[in-house]
Amino acid sequence: MWEHEHADLVAVPVRTHGQRPVIFAATGRLDENRVEGLHALAAFAATILERIDLINEKQKYAESLQQANQEIIRAYDETVYGWTRAIDLRDKITEGHTMRVTDLTVRLAARFGFSERQITAIRRGALLHDIGKVGIPDRILMKEGALDDEEWEIMRSHTTLAHDMLKQIGFLQESIDIPHYHHERWDGKGYPVGLAGEDIPLPARMFAVVDVWDALTSDRPYRPAMAKEEARAIIEKGNGSHFDPQVVEQFLRMIDEEE
Missing domain, CATH: 1.10.3210.10 (Hypothetical protein af1432)
Structure with missing residues (x-):
């Protein structure tokens, strides 16, 4: 906590598992309850940010899986067209x-x-x-x-x-x-x-x-x-x-x- 002549400053760093750095800060006359509340708010924010990171990771995985599935389907269809062409040529x-x-x-x-x-x-x-x-x-x-x-x-x-x-x-x-x-x-x-x-x-x-x-x-x-x-x-x-x-x-x- 940093003290000033007229106000105090509390800065609470938050780091999620995704390594997203966030700092919560509050100014004004701070008592113990307010400082504890700020810590609780920071912890809640960290949880939300971690969930957002998880959702983003799942979305990227889903997009990657969808792309892989599309490539498999494309390979299937190319195989079918190849067989079809072989029949027509014969x-x-x-x-x-x-x-x-x-x-x-x-x-x-x-x-x-x-x-x-x-x-x-x-x-x-x-x-x-x-x-x-x-x-x-x-x-x-x-x-x-x-x-x-x-x-x-x-x-x-x-x-x-x-x-x-x-x-x-x-x-x-x-x-x-x-x-x-x-x-x-x-x-x-x-x-x-x-x-x-x-x-x-x-x-x-x-x-x-x-x-x-x-x-x-x-x-x-x-x-x-x-x-x-x-x-x-x-x-x-x-x-x-x-x-x-x-x-x-x-x-x-x-x-x-x-x-």
Whole structure:
């Protein structure tokens, strides 16, 4: 305590664990109670400052963790895109198909109210819908003519191959439905399992419509792209047999609104 002719000065230094230096000072005639109160106030302030330091440290840690998570997600997505590119390079006939159907499927998923996390899984599933074709021999995958019964059975196995390939990959567990079930039909006559109706996961039901639409409206070596009116008629014909009626309704509405 520093004494003056007319006043006293008490300075109380405070140092938190974060090494933040603070000095509390009071002037005037100081009795013992006032000095003790100043010490108590300084101790309280130190506690508050330590909590602020702790909050700041937690925030910095959270930001660092978020950045790390974003980098991991980016690495995941780059891996998925790499696989997708490998498929497109192998099957030149359908090159570009994957990105188109992925874009349409993501937009359709948003109309069904899927969450952002679910849409991320759906996007990855759409990108990898034909990943199982890496296990199909070139003599079948690249064959220009019609497949015989044995070849067709091998080709159909690409959905099961996709499931077997992806089921061991943790970050793709929620993305398997499209690669595995996108050839199932609403009436139960699809493959690989023969699921029917709402037993087919909704993402796969959505993708089934999108996949056929893109195939119809894109050029193929054996035919030019169909006009949208003709493709629409084929989609409507499959409503309730090949396709989920609710999905068909939402998809065609989306197409109409975007024209």
